[in-house]
Amino acid sequence: MLAGKKIVLGITGSIAAYKACLIIRSLVKEGAEVQVVITPSGKEFITPLTLSTLTGKPVVSEFFSRSDGTWNSHVQLGLWADAMLIAPATASTIGKMAGGVADNMLLTTYLSMKAPVFVAPAMDLDMYAHPATQRNLDILRSWGNHIIEPASGELASHLEGKGRMEEPQNIVRTLDDFFTQKDLLGRKILVTAGPTYERLDPVRFLGNYSSGKMGLALAEECARRGASVELVCGPVQLETFSPRVTRTNVESAAQMCEAAVSRFPSCDAAILCAAVADFTPAEVAPQKIRHTGDGLTLRLQPTADIAATLGSQKRPDQRLVGFALETCDETEHASQKLRQKNFDFIVLNSLNDKGAGFRCDTNKISFISFSHGRKDFPLKPKTEVARDIVDELKEILP
Numbered sequence: 001m002l003a004g005k006k007i008v009l010g011i012t013g014s015i016a017a018y019k020a021c022l023i024i025r026s027l028v029k030e031g032a033e034v035q036v037v038i039t040p041s042g043k044e045f046i047t048p049l050t051l052s053t054l055t056g057k058p059v060v061s062e063f064f065s066r067s068d069g070t071w072n073s074h075v076q077l078g079l080w081a082d083a084m085l086i087a088p089a090t091a092s093t094i095g096k097m098a099g100g101v102a103d104n105m106l107l108t109t110y111l112s113m114k115a116p117v118f119v120a121p122a123m124d125l126d127m128y129a130h131p132a133t134q135r136n137l138d139i140l141r142s143w144g145n146h147i148i149e150p151a152s153g154e155l156a157s158h159l160e161g162k163g164r165m166e167e168p169q170n171i172v173r174t175l176d177d178f179f180t181q182k183d184l185l186g187r188k189i190l191v192t193a194g195p196t197y198e199r200l201d202p203v204r205f206l207g208n209y210s211s212g213k214m215g216l217a218l219a220e221e222c223a224r225r226g227a228s229v230e231l232v233c234g235p236v237q238l239e240t241f242s243p244r245v246t247r248t249n250v251e252s253a254a255q256m257c258e259a260a261v262s263r264f265p266s267c268d269a270a271i272l273c274a275a276v277a278d279f280t281p282a283e284v285a286p287q288k289i290r291h292t293g294d295g296l297t298l299r300l301q302p303t304a305d306i307a308a309t310l311g312s313q314k315r316p317d318q319r320l321v322g323f324a325l326e327t328c329d330e331t332e333h334a335s336q337k338l339r340q341k342n343f344d345f346i347v348l349n350s351l352n353d354k355g356a357g358f359r360c361d362t363n364k365i366s367f368i369s370f371s372h373g374r375k376d377f378p379l380k381p382k383t384e385v386a387r388d389i390v391d392e393l394k395e396i397l398p
Contacts, residue, residue, distance in 0.1 A: 001030075001031075001176065001179055001180055001181075002027060002030035002031060002032040002172075002175060002176050002179060003030060003031030003032070004031060004032075004033075005031075005032045005033070005082040005083065005175075005179060006032070006033045006035070006080055006081050006082045006083075007027055007032050007033065007034050007035070007081065007082065007083050007084070007085060007175070008034075008035050008036075008037055008077055008080075008081040008083070008084040008085070008109060008113070008115075009023065009024065009027075009034055009035070009036050009037070009084075009085050009086075009087065010036075010037050010038070010039075010084060010085065010086035010087070010089075010093075010106045010109070010110065011036060011037070011038040011039070011042040011046065011051070011086075011087070011088070011106075012038075012039045012041065012042050012086065012088055012089055012090045012092075012093045012106065013039055013040075013041025013042050013044060013045060013090055013092075014042075014045065014088035014089075014090050014122040014123065014165070015045060015122075016087075016088040016122040016164070016165040017042055017045035017046045017088055018045065018046055019087075019088070019165060019167075019168050020036075020046060020051065020087065020088070021046070021050065021051070021054060022168035022169075023085070023087060023168045023171055023172060024036070024051065024054040024055055025054060026168060026169060026172040027172060027175075028054065028055070030172065030176065034054075034055045034057070035055065035057055035060065035077065035080070035081070036048075036051045036052070036055055036057070036059045036060065037059075037060045037061070037077065037105055037106045037109050038051070038059055038060070038061050038106065039061070039093065039104050039105075039106050040061065040104065042061075042106075043061060048061065060077070060105055060109075061105060062105060063105055063108075074105060074108040074109040074111075074112045075112045077109050077112070077113075078109060078112035078113040078114050078115070079114055081113065081114075081115045082115050082179075083115050083116050083117070083118060083175060083178070083179075084109070084110065084113045084115060084116070084117045084118070085117075085118045085119075085120070085171070085175065086106070086110070086117070086118070086119050086120065087118075087119075087120035087122070087148070087165060087171055088120060088121075088122030088165045089119045089120055089121050089122060090122065090123055091121075091123045091127045091128070091130075091133050091136075093106070093107070094119065094121060094133065094136050094137065094140065095132070095133075095136050097110055097119075097136070097140060097145075098135075098136035098137075098139040098140055099136075116144070116146060116178065117144075117145045117146065118145070118146045118148055118171075118174065118175060118178075119137075119140060119145055119146065119147050119148065120148040120165050120166050120171050121133075121137070121147070121148075121149070121165065122164065122165035146174070146178070148166050148170075148171055148174050149166065150164060150165075150166045150167075170241055173220075173224075173241060176224065177223075177224045177242070180224050180225055181225065182225055182226030183225055183226065183394055184222060184225040184226045184227035184390070184394065185225075185226030185227070186226070187222075187226070187227045187228070187268045187269070187397065188227065188228045188229075188230065188266060188267045188268055189222045189227045189228070189229050189230070189267060189268065189269050189270070189271065189393075190229075190230045190232070190260060190263050190264055190267040190269070190270035190271070191215055191218050191219045191222065191229055191230070191231050191232070191270070191271045191273060192215065192231075192232045192233075192256060192260055192270075192271070192272050192273055192274035192276075192306070193212045193214070193215020193216055193218070193219065193231060193232070193233045193234065193236070193273050193274050194210055194211075194212035194215055194233050194234030194235060194236040194274055194275070195207050195208045195209070195210035195212070195234045195235065195236070195274070195275045195276075195277075196234045196235075196250070196251065196252050196253040196255075196256055196274065196275070196276050196277045196303075197234070197235055197251050197252060197277075198252055198253065198277045198279070198280040198281060198303070199251075199252070199281065199284050200281050200284065200285065200289065200298070201284065201285035201286075201287065201288050201289045202285075202286075202287065202288055203288050204288075204289065206277060206279070206280070206281070207235075207277070208275050208277070208358070209358035209359055210234070210236075210274070210275035210358055211236060211237075211238070211358060211359050212233060212234065212236030212237075212238050213238065213359075213360075213361065213382050214273055214363060214382050214385070214386070215231075215233065215271075215273035215274060216231070216233070216236070216238050216240060217382045217383050217385070217386040218271050218273055218386045218389060218390065219231045219240065219242075219245050220240065220241060220242055220245065220383075220386070221383070221386040221387055221389075221390045222271075222390055223242035223244035223245050224242065225390065225394075226244075227244065228244055228246075229242070229244055229245045229246065230246055230248070230263045230267060231245050231246065231247045231248065232248050232250060232256055232259045232260050232263070232274070233247055233248065233249055233250070233274075234249075234250060234251065234256060234274055234275075234276075235249075235251055248263075252277075252280065252303075253276050253277045253280060253303035253304060253306070254280070254303065254304060256274060256276060256306060257303075257304040257306045257309065260272075260306050260310065261306075261309060261310065261313070264310050264313065264318075265313070267318070268317075268318060268319070268397060269318060269319040269320065269321065269393060269397060270310055270318075270319075270320050270321065271321045271389065271393070272306065272307050272310070272320070272321065272322050272323060273323050273347075274306075275325070275358075276303065276306055277303055278302065278303060279300035279301065279302055279303060280300065280301060280302075280303050281298060281299070281300060281301075282299040282300060282301045283299065305341075307320075307322050307337075307341040307343070308340065308341050308342075311340075311341040311342030311343065312342065314342055317398050319344045319393060319396055319397055319398075320341070320342065320343050320344055321343060321344060321345060321346070321347065321389070321392075321393055322337060322338070322341055322343040322346045322347070323346065323347045323348075323349070324337050324346050324347070324348045324349075325349055325350070325351065325357060326348065326349075326350050326351070327350065327351050327352065330348055330350050330352075330366075331348070331366075331368065331374060334346050334348040334366075334368050335368055338368055338369070338370070339370075344369065344396055345367050345368065345369035345372075345392060345396070346367070346368050346369070347365050347366075347367060347389060348365060348366040348367075348368055349363055349364060349365045349366075350364075353379070355379050356379065360382075361381060361382060362379050362380060362381055362382060362385075363379070363380065363382050363385045364377065364378065364379040364380070365377050365385055365388070365389075367392055
């Protein structure tokens with residue numbers, strides 16, 4: 001958690017400096033206190049006024065304040081901070097850090113820093129791939145610095161897509177992950193997410209509006225808290241970030257069922273967030289179904305019930321969490337599902353609540369269980385909803 005944390009944000013002379021504004025907004029939103037230290041070349045790309053407006057603090061750039069001659073103590077900054085983040089970090093700054101050069105306020109602050117240091121490289125791909133840059137990054141790693149690499153590609157052998165700075169939300173997520181209590185360390189959690197597509201022919205399918213946002217937020221939250229996550233994900237456009245998440249992409253309900261059933265025995269718990277189709281076409285046309293003047297009759301058959309299957313296989317030492325998206329008689333239907341599927345608790349959300357359900361960044365949920373009845377929550381971002389759900393799961397894990 002970043003609430004109450006003191007972060008020194010170092011900004012260097014890169015075109016990616018404008019993204020520092022997004023980093024600051026996210027850190028402040030999470031409750032962090034941010035002090036910007038910027039290099040002289042960094043001010044060529046973004047103005048200190050913009051940065052101080054976002055942080056509520058004067059930007060530190062020189063050893064002495066130009067306004068009143070006040071001494072800016074890099075030593076005090078090193079003692080004040082809970083973490084230092086240098087984003088963007090140019091090849092020049094990285095080289096100076098590795099060489100112990102202290103020719104500006106940012107570098108002297110880095111050398112005085114007592115807290116963990118996070119570095120987000122930003123440069124041209126050829127500069128990033130150069131052996132000198134890679135050597136300097138290796139030196140920083142060997143000293144315990146945390147290098148925030150873009151999520152795609154492998155550092156040493158696959159440099160495609162590298163060089164650019166990691167996205168601001170992922171940088172902030174890295175810091176948040178570092179400070180989060182690892183209360184699920186050693187646990188393995190299965191999460192299902194997204195929709196399923198049931199093919200009608202080579203170009204059409206039956207599906208639903210699930211975006212996968214809630215399921216992926218749950219997977220990332222479990223991983224953030226130390227769990228090893230098995231994510232079985234239907235067709236969605238979102239990417240996963242944490243290396244603790246092992247993702248298996250599927251399309252149909254049958255494929256999701258097979259993947260979930262095979263993984264559940266090795267897991268401590270499962271959170272079934274996917275919007276799985278209840279029916280699938282009895283026959284799939286081998287060629288595209290042509291438009292005619294006549295109507296089209298589809299014969300559907302039920303899909304495998306993933307929740308009921310896992311519920312019947314659940315051991316006493318395992319926990320199972322389900323979801324119920326309802327449009328009427330919500331509590332009654334969710335309670336029936338809780339009992340029939342052998343869930344430990346069920347997460348109820350209703351399409352009658354504005355801002356909840358499919359394609360939203362927010363959700364409004366209730367927990368229903370036999371032991372505690374119903375517990376309601378206000379509308380929240382799905383990342384915060386995921387924390388509430390994982391908090392509840394943590395309480396019932398043996």
